[in-house]
Amino acid sequence: MRRRVIAGNWKMYKTLAETRAFFSAFTPLVANSRHCDIIIAPPFTAISTAAEAAKGTNIAISGQNVSWSKEGAFTGEVSAPMLTEAGCRYVIIGHSERRQLFRETDDNVAKKTLVALDSGLTPIVCLGEMQEDRDAGLAEEVLLRQFTGGPGALTPDEFSRILIAYEPVWAIGTGRTATPEIAATAHRFLRRCAGEQFSVHHASALRILYGGSVKPDNIQGLMAQEELDGALVGGASLDPKSFAAIVNFK
Secondary structure, eight states, X not given: OOOEEEEEEOOSOOOHHHHHHHHHHHGGGGTTOOSEEEEEEOOGGGHHHHHHHHTTSSEEEEXXXXXXXXXXXXXXXXXXXXXXXXXXXXXXXXXXXXXXXXXXXXXXXXXXXXXXXXXXXXXXXXXXXXXHHHHTTOXXXXXXXXXXXXXXXXXXXXXXXXXXXXXXXXXXXXXXXXXXXXXXXXXXXXXXXXXXXXXXXXXXXXXEEEESSOOTTTHHHHHTSTTOOXXXXXXXXXXXXXXXXXXXXX
């Protein structure tokens, strides 16, 4: 049985004071939540503060992005060793907003995944189609291309150390959520891609999260799907009570 993962992506929200206040309220609400791994991805400036607040708890910290280089003259970038030193255990790679707004390519996603793994981070690699792709019946074609150019380019050992997040772009920040059935179909397809590229064992061990307008009132329906191994939560992870309700979906 694959262990569930509930991850919160704060995006460009929360000051240091707001980060401390969140953990003060959130930590007691999930102190006994042992049924899943809990991850929070604060903005870069708040990572150390979040890591300090999460010490001794069951909450892990993630970066929201990472450079494909370990160091160098890359103004504004943050490296994997820097994230590790600041207290991160995970990093989100290839989020749809990075792909759409900042023109990240499958090749960049692959390079970032490798440097993250080399630094001991667990990558959460995001894949997902846009509305026009789904409307044109191209959802699986897009997912296959993203999988092949990203996670599928890893070695079997490297692949065994990543998570995947399925994020239909049309459901992120729109209030529209893929039905549990739509999400499960996409997860099954990605698991089949993993089986064909690597092995049945790798496919069955792979944890695939769903991301896209996850809220307290739809988490149970989503998690009722055997194919969904957890959730990558955006806006609903900013409020401690809301995110705790998602974590405690059982």
